[in-house]
Amino acid sequence: MREKRPRPIKITPEIIKFADGSCLFEIGDTKVLVTATIQETVPPHAATGGTGWITAEYSLLPRAGKTRTPRQRIMTSGRTYEIQRIIGRALRAVVDLSVIKNYSIVIDCDVLQADGGTRTAGINGGYIAMVYALRKMLKEGKIERFPITEYLGAISVGIVNGKPVLDLNYEEDNIADVDMNVVMTSTGKIVELQATAERKTFTTEELYKLITLAKKGIDKIINAEKKIIGPLG
Numbered sequence: 001m002r003e004k005r006p007r008p009i010k011i012t013p014e015i016i017k018f019a020d021g022s023c024l025f026e027i028g029d030t031k032v033l034v035t036a037t038i039q040e041t042v043p044p045h046a047a048t049g050g051t052g053w054i055t056a057e058y059s060l061l062p063r064a065g066k067t068r069t070p071r072q073r074i075m076t077s078g079r080t081y082e083i084q085r086i087i088g089r090a091l092r093a094v095v096d097l098s099v100i101k102n103y104s105i106v107i108d109c110d111v112l113q114a115d116g117g118t119r120t121a122g123i124n125g126g127y128i129a130m131v132y133a134l135r136k137m138l139k140e141g142k143i144e145r146f147p148i149t150e151y152l153g154a155i156s157v158g159i160v161n162g163k164p165v166l167d168l169n170y171e172e173d174n175i176a177d178v179d180m181n182v183v184m185t186s187t188g189k190i191v192e193l194q195a196t197a198e199r200k201t202f203t204t205e206e207l208y209k210l211i212t213l214a215k216k217g218i219d220k221i222i223n224a225e226k227k228i229i230g231p232l233g
Contacts, residue, residue, distance in 0.1 A: 005165070005166035005167045005217060006027060006028075006155060006166055006167035006217045006220055006221065007027050007028030007029075007167050007169070008026075008027070008028065009025075009026070009027050009220070009221060009224045010024075010025075010026040010027075011023060011024070011025055011026075011125075011128065011224060011225070011227075011228045012024040012026075013128060013132065013228050013229070014132060015033070016033075016035050019035035019036060019037065019129070020035075020036050020037055020038045020105075020132070020133040020136050021035070021036035021128075021129040021130060021131065021132030021133035021134075021135075021136065022034065022035045022036065022129050022132070023125045023126075023128040023129045023132075024125070025121050025122075025124050025125030025128065026121075027117060027121055027124075027167065027221075028115055028116070028117075028167070028169055029113060029115035029169070030111075030113060030114060030115045030116060030117050030118055030121050030169075031111070031112040031113040031121075032109055032110070032111050032112065032118060032121040032122050032125050033109075033110045033112055033125075034107060034108065034109050034110075034122065034125035034126050034128070034129045035107070035108045035129060036105055036106070036107055036108075036126075036129040036130050036132065036133035037105065037106045037108070037133075038103060038104075038105055038133055038136070038137060038142075039103065039104045039105070039106060040102065040103060041103075041104055042102060042103065042104050043055075043104075046097070046104075047102075050098065050101055051097035051098050051100075051101055052097050052098075052099070052100030052101050052102065052103045052104060052105075053092075053097065053100075053103075053104045053105075054088060054091050054092045054095060054097070054104065054105045054107065054130065055084075055088045055104065055105075055106055055107070056084050056085075056087035056088040056091070056106070056107040056108075056109060056122070056126060057084055057106065057107070057108050057109070058080055058083045058084045058087060058109045058111075058119070058122055059071075059074055059075065059080065059109070059110055059111065060074050060110075060111040060114055060118070061110065061111060061112055062074070064111045064112060064113055064114040064118075065114045065170075083118075083119045083122065086119060086123070086181075086183075086192060086194070087107060087109060087119065087122050087123050087126055088107070089191075089192065090123045090126075090127075090152065090154060090183045090191050090192055091107065091123070091126055091127060091130055091152070093152070093183075093185075093191045093192075094127075094148055094149050094150045094151075094152045094185060094191075095130075095134075095147050095148055095149070096147040096148075096149060097147070098147075099143050099144065099145060099146075099147035100134070100137070100143055100147055103137065103142065103143075105130060105133050105134070107126040107129060107130060109122035109125065109126060114170070115169050115170045116156065116167075116168050116169040116170045116171075116172065116173045117155065117156045117167060117168065117169075119154075119181060120154035120155050120156055120181055120183070121154075123152070123153075123154040123183060124152075124153060124154055124221055124225070127151075127152045127153075127225065128225060128228060128229060130148075131148060131229050131232070132229075134146060134147060134148060146232060146233045148232050150185040150186050150187060150189075150232075151185065151186035151222045151225060151226065151232070152183070152184075152185055152186070152191070152222075153183070153184060153185075153186075153217075153218035153219075153221040153222045153225065154181065154182065154183040154184070154192075154218065154221075155167055155181075155182060155214055155217040155218050155221060156168045156173070156179070156180065156181050156182075157180050157181075157182060157210045157211075157213050157214045157217070158172065158173070158176040158177070158178050158179045158180055158210070159176060159177045159178040159200075159202060159206065159210070160172050160175060160176050160177065161175070161177075162177070164206075164209055164210055164213050166213050166214070166216070166217045167217055176198055176199070177197070177198060177199045177200040177202070178195065178196070178197055178198060178199075178200065178202045178206070178210070179195075179196050179198050180193065180194065180195040180196070180210050180214070181193075181194040181195075182210075182211060182214035182215075182218065184214070184215060184218045186222050188215060190211075193211070195207065195210075
């Protein structure tokens, strides 16, 4: 286990002038720009249920990685849709959607530089951008109370060369025996686990160790979030 993990975290809030909320979230050499947009519309299922909605879109810049990826390939890939769905699910898990009835918040995650953990960085940055957007709604009288119930954090863990590693970079992710993404609240509740035996199977004991390791990293991320956004509300 690497004691100096997670990699250095840098959060730059309110970086985009015209967005309802924004954040540049950096962890190691991974950089994700996130914006939040308030819309006075909801999908049909939310309208029927009398709630608001939070959704996400995700994309990499063509040169976010070591080689150029054409924009069209990025936009239509199954990986892109999968990551969009996990970001949206994670953010909705800590919001009382009934409070934002008739409104949607769209989270746009644009990966400027990808060195591992882009989806978890998108969740972390998306959470911060969402906080600013919801505070704006409260200030403008669009909602009656602040709807976020808990802080939220996400990080990757894995088994590399037989050892558990927190916050995998690109090279580590490529050779990992086990790759796992964990999303968790500040009270330790699990929102999402994505665990895959890339090269070797793993035991329940190893799974528990990875979750425990992930929680240590998420606690550090949430502490960094708290320094930026302060108390919820």
